[in-house]
Amino acid sequence: MNATPSHQALQPEFRLLVFLVSIGFFMQALDTTIVNTAIPAMAVSLGEDPLRMHSLVVAYVLSVAACIPLSGWLADRFGVRNTYFSAIIIFTLASLGCAFSQNLEQLLFFRVAQGVGGALLLPVGRLAMLKVIPRSQFLSAMSLMSLAGLIGPLIGPTLGGWLVEVATWHWIFLINIPMGLLGVLVTFKAMPNVTEPTVQKFDFSGFLFLVIAMTGLSLGIESFSSPQSSAGFSIVLIVGGLIAAAIYTYHAHTHEHALFRSKLFENKIYAIGILGNFFARLGGNALPFLLPLMLQVAFGFSPLITGLMMIPAVLGSLASKPIIRPIIQRFGYRRVLLVNTVLVGSCIASLALTTADTPLWLRTLHFFIFGMLNSMQFVSMNTLTLKDLPQADASSGNSFLSMIMMLSMSIGVALAGTLVNIFTAYYGSAQISLAFHSTLICLGCINIITAYIFWRIPRDTAV
Structure with missing residues (x-):
């Protein structure tokens, strides 16, 4: 039986591009998770407190979030190949810089550079x-790419832990070199x-306000745990x-070529979804950082x-994929998100x-259930x-959602690290x-409190 026009198999001439x-x-995807299990070993090597190493994760994720708005404009202006090539070069050289870093400050610098490259890789x-693959084959291409x-999150934590034990933490960055x-x-x-x-002028002023807003919020929360920073700072x-975010809100309402126009949020469902995504991801995105730290520092694994031990959570995520759509179709978005938010x-x-x-x-089952619920x-x-x-x-709405997802991860990890340090001091x-x-x-x-946001989803919201 032939494939339908919208689901044709991927032709050979496009396979190399998908690869x-x-x-x-x-x-x-690998670099987002591989560092988590190596943090205690990195802390010992660099002479740092492992409870204060969350800045490594925050720096990477925050720079990814900040540069996502740039990706589409750069690709349109300079071409997708040139932009993608530059992204791989930046990511690979930054990985090399991470591997040869002698202190935390150098490592943070190269992690930020790595994030810049990472921010461009997937969107571009x-x-x-x-732009290249016919629509009839796009679904097949996306399925293969996904x-x-x-695989990245599945093997990342285990690969990071194995490399730390058989070699040194430097190899979690050096393995990027041959792939790059x-x-x-x-x-x-x-x-x-x-x-x-034709490419419209880039909204640099709006971009600057967004970067200041994201950086201020993430680093402000993170610096609460730093002995070198005062509470006032x-x-x-x-x-x-917050002020930069407020200024951007006004800018988005008045500027004709703003990165994300305020009219996006006139759509009630979109506005609720963005707000819910931000708060409901704080805990779920912090756990891949927090759990490996707890298992090693507190429990001695x-x-x-x-x-x-992180694999069951990823397997739970994979196992949930076939059942999500039927559950939403049966119960609707409102009931699913209300109940699932409380369960997570x-x-x-x-x-x-x-x-x-x-x-x-029991631990395996617990992590597996969390992976299913979180997915x-x-x-x-x-x-x-x-x-x-x-x-x-x-396009604009999807880019803003991607940015919010990464910002939530950055703030979630910063918040988790700060809370651990505050409770440790207490x-x-x-x-x-x-x-x-x-x-x-x-x-x-x-x-659990975030469930109130999803309570505002209209009861008649269609699936």
Whole structure:
């Protein structure tokens, strides 16, 4: 039986392009998770406190969030091939810089550079496929590419833990070098340099306000845990971020070529989805950082065992994929998100009941259930947010959602790290398990409270 026109198999001439984009997606997805299990070992090597190393994750994710708005404009202006090639070069050289860093400051600098490259890899690669591959084969191409995004988080924590044990933490960055070189070699053969004939002027002032807002909020929260920063300095950063966000709100309403026009939020479902995405992701996005730290620092597990323990959460995420759509169709977005948001928060908070002696089967089941619930949460929120956007706003709305997702991860990790340090100072370092447990309860409660946002979804919202 022949494939329908909208679901044709991918033709051979486009497979190399999909392979190339998959390389970039894999590198970006891998680097988001591979560092998590290596943080304690990196802290020892650099002479730092592992509880204050969350800045490594924040720096990378924040720079990704900040540069997402640039990706589409750069690709239209300079061509998808040139932009993608530059992204791979930046990411690869920054990985090399990370591997040879001698202190935390150098490592943070190169992590930011890595984030800049990572911010361009997936959006520009996806854009190249959209412009080159016929619509009838696009679904097949996206399905193949998405496998790379699933493999990265699946092997990232375990690979990071294994490399730390058999070699040194430097290798979690050095493994990007051969993949980057392969991507460089394939780029000019597989990707045409498609450009747009007319490109509107880039909204640099709006971009600047967004960067200041995101940086101020993330670094303000993170600096609360730093002994070198005063509470007043942290408050100034947060207030500065809020002021920049308010200025951008006015800018988006008045500027004709604003990156994200305010009319996007006239769509009630989109506005609810964006707000819900931001708050409901804080806890779920913090756990891939927080759990490996707790397992190693508080419970004394090895990096490799810690990485292996993260696999059930990813498998739970994969297992949930086939059932999400039928559940939403059966119960509707409102009921699914109300119930699932509370379940995710309860699951996060219940991790506070685990100890170093928790049976392996119970811990595995707990992580698996969290992975399923968290995946259902993310997919439900994303589809709700974008489903009613008109075609004219689809690109802008999707970019803003991608930026909010990364910003939520940045702030979530910063918040988790700050809470652990605050509770450690309160309970004392001898009670570090209690500090992690208290942090998990706080993050779970934030998620449960977020259910109020989804309460505002109209009852008659169509699937």
